[in-house]
Amino acid sequence: MNEFMSKGQAHLWNLEFDTLRWKVRYALNNIDNLSERNDVKGALEVVLDRLNNLYEATEGEDDE
Secondary structure (H helix, E strand, O other): OOOOOOHHHHHHHHHHHHHHHHHHHHHHHHOOOHHHHHHHHHHHHHHHHHHHHHHHHHOOHHHO
16 A cells, blocks of 8 residues: 555455456456357456556556
């Protein structure tokens, strides 16, 4: 936790990252399962979209 993040914010970030990790783990566990292909693709798209949003929201914060 850095000086700019409260305990509550850190908890929310940890929940967000845990959710993203679960989605990637699910995708990796089912990547070879043809019947799960659309779910795997969807899980990875959700993770990529959320990571892009997090990146854009924090872009440039270290420049201050």
